[in-house]
Amino acid sequence: KKKSWTQMGAITELTALQRSSNVYMFHVAMNIAGITYVPHGTLPAGLDDIKKMRNYYAQFGLGVKTGIDLPQESAGMQSNPQMVGGLLLDFAIGQFDTYTPLQMAQYISAIANGGYRVQPRIVTSIHEPDSKNKIGKAIEQRDSKILNKVNNSPSDFDQVHKGMKLVTSSPQGTAYSTFQGSGADVSGKTGTAQTRYYGTNKNWWGKDTYNLTFVGYYPSEHPRVAFSVVVPTVQDDHDHVSKNIAKGAIDAYKELEKKYNKK
Numbered sequence: 556k557k558k559s560w561t562q563m564g565a566i567t568e569l570t571a572l573q574r575s576s577n578v579y580m581f582h583v584a585m586n587i588a589g590i591t592y593v594p595h596g597t598l599p600a601g602l603d604d605i606k607k608m609r610n611y612y613a614q615f616g617l618g619v620k621t622g623i624d625l626p627q628e629s630a631g632m633q634s635n636p637q638m639v640g641g642l643l644l645d646f647a648i649g650q651f652d653t654y655t656p657l658q659m660a661q662y663i664s665a666i667a668n669g670g671y672r673v674q675p676r677i678v679t680s681i682h683e684p685d686s687k688n689k690i691g692k693a694i695e696q697r698d699s700k701i702l703n704k705v706n707n708s709p710s711d712f713d714q715v716h717k718g719m720k721l722v723t724s725s726p727q728g729t730a731y732s733t734f735q736g737s738g739a740d741v742s743g744k745t746g747t748a749q750t751r752y753y754g755t756n757k758n759w760w761g762k763d764t765y766n767l768t769f770v771g772y773y774p775s776e777h778p779r780v781a782f783s784v785v786v787p788t789v790q791d792d793h794d795h796v797s798k799n800i801a802k803g804a805i806d807a808y809k810e811l812e813k814k815y816n817k818k
Contacts, residue, residue: 557581557644572718575729575745577648584647600643602635608646614705616661617654622674622702629655650748659770659783667772667781669712670705719744720775733798739805743771752788764788767797773805780808
């Protein structure tokens with residue numbers, strides 16, 4: 556069965572983000588594939604439909620290398636099955652291909668800034684050594700680089716921004732209980748992916764677990780920081796651990812802002 560975690564009734568794209576609706580995303584995927592939903596019918600989806608969606612995802616940095624200035628970056632994992640069918644629906648909610656935490660950070664950053672995929676950097680400049688324990692003369696400057704512009708309109712991004720704000724600020728939002736009253740103006744999206752953990756000894760039977768994720772940006776208007784949190788092999792899909800980590804990170808960032816603003 557393919558379903559959402561609860562019965563939501565009639566919803567819009569805003570409440571689909573707010574409450575994390577699988578069913579809404581199933582319909583989006585079927586519309587992209589040109590499939591008319593028929594209860595108890597077949598799902599004639601092919602690999603070309605998944606490839607089409609992969610091309611959209613890649614604009615945000617999912618499934619492609621982010622371009623970070625580190626060696627051996629992973630682009631995640633992709634599968635190319637002979638039969639697709641219901642796997643298209645899994646793919647629409649992030650449970651088919653896998654992505655790195657850095658790819659997810661680039662993806663949410665592109666959403667936060669209105670559609671620009673920015674290359675992440677570890678090094679911004681290289682300087683000559685200085686005998687007085689100061690920063691020497693700059694010999695190389697590495698400026699920020701925009702890799703591509705996502706093919707969506709400003710109004711599209713406005714709707715996504717509104718929906719991701721509802722996630723943390725409205726009572727039915729999936730991260731509301733974590734961020735209510737915190738004073739942190741965060742927008743974001745929760746994620747729960749079912750997986751199976753086989754242990755360090757690769758036990759053949761394994762056990763069902765969840766990868767819990769939370770991506771977001773702060774503040775909601777004119778964001779200054781984007782983040783991704785991934786917590787693997789959690790036993791309870793209602794665990795707040797990913798959201799608690801995100802809140803702790805933003806609280807720490809706010810304290811740093813205060814510190815540097817005083818200086």
